């Protein structure tokens with residue numbers, strides 16, 4: 001049996017661009033580990049390589065994010081017309097099963113561990129079902145990824161990934177996990193076994209990429225006790241790693257130092273906003289903005305390059321706040337975020353439910369617009385064009401060469417831990433990538449106004465495909481998730497990972 005596993009990709013600029021960066025989807029190597037040992041498997045990651053349209057597989061698995069749906073529908077339709085069987089999985093497919101079943105032969109609506117083997121067995125018997133939704137298996141049954149199938153020739157800097165946990169214990173109102181995914185973590189000895197004995201490292205830049213990997217967890221610090229034990233176990237391996245975790249973890253000096261000693265050189269945390277009102281509107285009021293400067297200094301002093309994400313267009317945002325963002329960052333010691341996006345109302349989130357109920361969804365939103373770089377809603381205190389002006393101005397200013405130079409220079413001498421300086425230098429392209437979404441000058445960044453990629457538009461016309469329209473009725477927020485959204489007690493802290 002010949003199987004292709006494809007992780008699709010479309011660039012925020014809506015131009016045909018690749019993004020050969022450190023972080024890549026690891027879904028293909030996870031799904032490959034669940035396929036029968038005698039299957040011939042090919043993995044494709046469209047963020048790095050083009051998908052060949054002239055090959056033939058018996059079964060094609062697609063993984064995609066919301067914004068890649070239209071493009072993935074095109075690929076699936078082309079393959080089905082050539083007699084291949086296609087399957088969709090991931091968060092969007094789970095929430096929009098009926099819609100996806102128009103373009104794919106089957107949908108996996110839960111974690112793949114139990115469902116993929118069942119689906120393949122049915123397919124081999126000629127009894128493929130439309131929906132596979134067996135519940136998630138216990139985390140000890142998450143298999144080792146097929147690292148042997150990752151092709152580093154496509155990407156100089158890509159690092160192997162690993163999951164220690166799934167889900168997140170917090171409930172940020174805009175997050176696709178809120179109300180849908182339980183937090184659970186793998187046994188530490190499984191994680192250590194995978195890193196020590198099974199992981200295949202990228203040897204292309206000695207002293208930088210070799211012996212380095214990335215945790216793909218939404219929030220590696222969901223249980224600080226687990227993180228502490230994991231760090232103790234990682235220490236003897238002498239590897240270099242990065243992760244995403246929440247702000248509360250970074251407030252613990254002893255844990256941050258332990259992470260540095262265990263090889264952590266990079267942490268991403270979703271600070272999201274420096275505006276207390278926006279933080280509170282996101283159900284993230286526990287981000288201690290008064291401690292941000294101290295947290296940054298502590299992380300860098302512990303050998304950890306701390307990277308922040310900021311969002312514009314949140315409900316508390318005003319022109320005054322957004323104009324002053326560079327000033328606030330200057331006060332934080334010229335700290336530069338590595339990610340700047342526009343808050344996105346994903347249909348399964350409490351934020352979407354609120355925006356839809358208040359009639360604030362912009363007209364003409366399609367799934368392509370749900371990319372985190374396109375305004376899909378009307379914030380209460382800003383005109384849509386004002387949000388976009390601030391987004392473009394900040395992306396240009398923060399991603400400027402001058403700013404990147406200052407960012408690197410200010411941090412370079414802060415720690416002597418192994419490979420710290422290499423990690424500071426490696427963070428420069430990430431800061432510069434803040435400008436990448438602006439590459440297409442004809443983009444308005446307002447939903448309903450920008451055409452999708454020319455190739456996809458043409459193929460959709462040829463194939464008679466319609467874009468998925470996102471309207472108030474598209475809401476898939478879990479009422480249990482909505483119930484969990486309430487102000488937190490002062491003193492507890494979280495932030496987006």
Ligand code: B12
Pocket residue numbers: 007008023024025026027030031047061062063064065066067068087088089090091092108110111112116161163175176177216217218339341342370371372373497
């Ligand atoms: C690497 C990464 C990226 C990469 C690659 C994206 C990709 N194709 O996954 C890049 C850099 C492109 C990226 C970009 C963004 N990302 Co991102 N990213 C991640 C990250 C850190 C790891 C993904 C991964 O490989 N995980 C490991 C794999 C094994 O798990 P998984 O992807 O969660 O998939 C699980 C299931 O969904 C399922 N599954 C998935 N696909 C399939 C397919 C089949 C056939 C089957 C059976 C099962 C299945 O199996 C997995 C195990 O249960 C996740 C965090 C996370 N832990 O997932 C965020 C995450 C996916 N990203 C997120 C966000 C918000 C973004 C951005 C919007 C941020 C921004 N504004 O820039 C952008 C743009 C995305 C867009 N255009 O919609 C969100 C959710 C986005 C969404 N649409 O659902 C996540 C969940 C982080 C979070 N907690 O907020 N991201």
Ligand code: SF4
Pocket residue numbers: 167168169170171172175176177178218219246270494495496497
């Ligand atoms: S902390 Fe991060 S992963 Fe967790 S709910 Fe908030 S945004 Fe989602």
